[in-house]
Every structure is written in C-alpha cells, then in structure tokens.
Amino acid sequence: MRLFRKILNSNFFIRLRRWEYWPFEIFQFPVILYWLWLSVKARSLMFFAASNPGIPMGGMFGESKYDILLKLPAHLRPGMLLMKFPVSYEQVMLALDQNGLKFPLVFKPDIGERGFMVERIFSADDVKAYCKKIKVDFIIQELVDLPVECGVFYIRKPTETTGRVTSLNLKEMLTVTGDGRRTLRELILDNERSKLQWERLRVKYHDKLETILAAGESWEINSIGNHCLGTKFINGEQYITPELERSFDAISKQVDGFFFGRFDLRCENLEALYQGRVKILELNGCGAEPAHIYEPGFSLTTAWRTIFRHWDEMYSISAHHAKHGIKYPSLKEGLAVYRKYKAAVT
Known part of the structure; x- marks a missing residue:
C-alpha cells in the first residue's frame, strides 16, 4: 500500500491526472492541427503575424519585450533598461547607478518565454551570477511589489471601435x-x-x-508569476466588467498596431484594475494564451475550445489586415525569425 501511494504521488502520475501540468507539446497538439487548418484557409502558415501589425510576427515569437513595452505610456510600465549582450558585471552595475535603479530588481531575457531566466535580483552578487549565465540581451526592471498579479486578454477587431476582455487570470504565487x-x-x-x-x-x-x-x-x-514555475492560475472571468473593458480599450489604443494579446500586470486591488491604475510587466501578442484555462480543475475540452475561439478571432483580424494591404511574411522569413528566437531561448 505504501509503495502504491508512492507511485501515485510520483511526478509522472501527478502530471498524468492534472492536464495543467502536461508538457507543452502534448497539450498544444490539437492547437497545432487547428493552426494548420486556419493556415490552409489563409493560404499562409504565417497568417498570425498580421494580427498585430505593430509587433514583429504579431508577437507569436521573436519579438523584443522591451520594444513592445516602450509603446506603452511611461506611467503604465516599470522603470527599465535594456542590456545588450555581451555585457559585463561592471557595466551592469554602472548602468544601475546611472539610472537610479535600486535593489530588488527583476532581470529577464528580452526574447524569452514561459519564465525562462526570469529572476529577482537582490544584490550585487546576484547581478554577478546572472551575468555569468545570460547569453542574450536582457531587461532590467524595477520590482513592482503590488499585491495583485494577473493577466488580462484583450481583443479588438479592426472594424470595431471598442474591444473586449476575453480572459482574466489571477495568480497565486507558490x-x-x-x-x-x-x-x-x-x-x-x-x-x-x-x-x-x-x-x-x-x-x-x-x-x-x-x-x-x-x-x-x-x-x-x-515570486515569478509563471505557471511553469509553480504559480497557481485562477479563473477570474466573473470579475470582467464593462468598466474593465473600457479601461483596457483606453490602454490598448495607445499601443500602435495592437489588436490581440495579453497584458501581464500588477495592481493594488480589483478597483485599481478596473480603473486602469496598473503596472504592465509584459505585453504579449498573438502567442499569448487566455491563461485562466490553467485553473486547477478546468475542463480540458473547454480549454481547447477556448483556445480555438481565440485562434478564430486571431484569424479574422489577420484576414482583415491582409485584405487591407498588410502582407503575411513568407515561410522563409518566418523560419528565419523562429530559428533566431529558438537559439535565444535554448
């Protein structure tokens, strides 16, 4: 009985019975098939790049997080710096001093995914250790220590004057x-x-x-709000209100060429969120997911249907832009960006 209990509590069986822990490739397999179907309709494997014309590849992969954040008004984002690789410990410390940035801070790759190399930095020793292992350009961000962290998924069709919040994901740190x-x-x-x-x-x-x-x-x-690092995601759909949608309409329209994606942010409370009093840590384009689906116990089939609906919206936006002169990247162009991106995150 003890051995049986040990087997059931092994990492393998934990992942097997809880799909939220499944490997990315397994969970995303039906989504890949759906992407291929939409690609046939669009006559382009890279159709998604037209969903957000203001972001390289629409934000599916290879985009600079720093450049995207710069599109936001300064009061909506933390203080930040971009450090170009290669960079020495001494150069980083000098940049911190010159820009008045104090510990604690957050360091993260400018091109990355799923919490890769995102770290809180508390001291000069932490800076030295990070500089030894980072091999790509990275962002230094002020630590935003507001109590509520969440993801807000926003969609606006080019033919519409107002958009919608389609997902609100609250985060509970490990x-x-x-x-x-x-x-x-x-x-x-x-x-x-x-x-x-x-x-x-x-x-x-x-x-x-x-x-x-x-x-x-x-x-x-x-303390890093990423599901891959153990953060618990909570479905906050019941907190989506017209006031929230008006606030994110106002924010989103300040980002040139943005129609589809997720704001990852921190705020004081839900009232501050409704009023748009937030600090945006990242703005993710068409590669983002409606992350509320990762709430423990969420139905797998409902999760897939939710993602398919979002892909339908992405396709519709991209097709509209294509009809109005925005060209899809060629397969060769897309693969070149993808190879550069994979080299940066592996």
Missing part, C-alpha cells in the same frame, strides 16, 4: 505554510505543485531545507 513540525524540504515535497519544482527549489533553498516553519508561518517560495 507558497508553503508551516505546522511547527515539518521542515521546508518536507513541506515542498508534500505539496503537489511545489514537488514538481523540487529540482529548482532544492538548489535555490539549499541552505534552508532543514528549517522548521512555525505553525501558520507562510513562505512564498517562488
């Missing part, structure tokens, strides 16, 4: 809570979500694993 008996190691391994992150967490907390947390004491063991 946290363990002590009971006065178990060590941090035991708390991590006794929780499905954190157990899947064990290889990374045991390195990060190597000197704290035998610490016993007091009863009720909570530790946030991952």
Whole structure:
C-alpha cells in the first residue's frame, strides 16, 4: 500500500491526472492541427503575424519585450533598461547607478518565454551570477511589489471601435505554510505543485531545507508569476466588467498596431484594475494564451475550445489586415525569425 501511494504521488502520475501540468507539446497538439487548418484557409502558415501589425510576427515569437513595452505610456510600465549582450558585471552595475535603479530588481531575457531566466535580483552578487549565465540581451526592471498579479486578454477587431476582455487570470504565487513540525524540504515535497519544482527549489533553498516553519508561518517560495514555475492560475472571468473593458480599450489604443494579446500586470486591488491604475510587466501578442484555462480543475475540452475561439478571432483580424494591404511574411522569413528566437531561448 505504501509503495502504491508512492507511485501515485510520483511526478509522472501527478502530471498524468492534472492536464495543467502536461508538457507543452502534448497539450498544444490539437492547437497545432487547428493552426494548420486556419493556415490552409489563409493560404499562409504565417497568417498570425498580421494580427498585430505593430509587433514583429504579431508577437507569436521573436519579438523584443522591451520594444513592445516602450509603446506603452511611461506611467503604465516599470522603470527599465535594456542590456545588450555581451555585457559585463561592471557595466551592469554602472548602468544601475546611472539610472537610479535600486535593489530588488527583476532581470529577464528580452526574447524569452514561459519564465525562462526570469529572476529577482537582490544584490550585487546576484547581478554577478546572472551575468555569468545570460547569453542574450536582457531587461532590467524595477520590482513592482503590488499585491495583485494577473493577466488580462484583450481583443479588438479592426472594424470595431471598442474591444473586449476575453480572459482574466489571477495568480497565486507558490507558497508553503508551516505546522511547527515539518521542515521546508518536507513541506515542498508534500505539496503537489511545489514537488514538481523540487529540482529548482532544492538548489535555490539549499541552505534552508532543514528549517522548521512555525505553525501558520507562510513562505512564498517562488515570486515569478509563471505557471511553469509553480504559480497557481485562477479563473477570474466573473470579475470582467464593462468598466474593465473600457479601461483596457483606453490602454490598448495607445499601443500602435495592437489588436490581440495579453497584458501581464500588477495592481493594488480589483478597483485599481478596473480603473486602469496598473503596472504592465509584459505585453504579449498573438502567442499569448487566455491563461485562466490553467485553473486547477478546468475542463480540458473547454480549454481547447477556448483556445480555438481565440485562434478564430486571431484569424479574422489577420484576414482583415491582409485584405487591407498588410502582407503575411513568407515561410522563409518566418523560419528565419523562429530559428533566431529558438537559439535565444535554448
């Protein structure tokens, strides 16, 4: 019985019974087939690039996160710098000093995905360690420590004067809570979500694993709001209101050539979100997903239907732009961008 329980609680069976943990390629397989069908209709494998004419490849891959954020008004984004690779530790420290940026900060690749190399930086030693391993251009961002982190998916058709918020995803950071008996190691391994992150967490907390947390004491063991890093996604569709849509209409129309994608942001509370008082950490184009589907227990078939509906919207926007003179990239052009992008994230 003990062996049976151990097998059922293995990482393999955790992932098997919870599709939100499935490998990207497996979950996305039906989506790939749907993309191919839409490509036949569009007569272009790269039709998606026309969904957001103001973003290279529409934001599917290879776009500069820094350049996209610069399209936003300064009050809506954190203070930030772009560091061009190669760059030395000394050059980074000088840039921080010259621009008045203070720890803690967030460092992340300018071209990246799914939390790759996104780190909170607390000290000069952290800067030195990051500079040793980063091999691409990267962004330095002020740490936005507002309590609510979420993703807002927005769509506006070129023929419409107003758009819609089609997904609101709230994020709950990976946290363990002590009971006065178990060590941090035991708390991590006794929780499905954190157990899947064990290889990374045991390195990060190597000197704290035998610490016993007091009863009720909570530790946030991952502060990067990415599902791949253990963040719990919560469906916030019930909080989508006309006021929220008006606010994101106003924000989105300030981003030239943007019609379809997701704002990843932090804010003080839902009221601030409704009023557009937010700090946008990233603006993701047509490669973004309506991330509320990753809520634990969300139906797999409903998740696929939701993504297909969003792809239908993307296709419709792209087709309209194509009819009005925006050309789809050739397959050769798209593959060149994709190869450069994959080289940057692997």
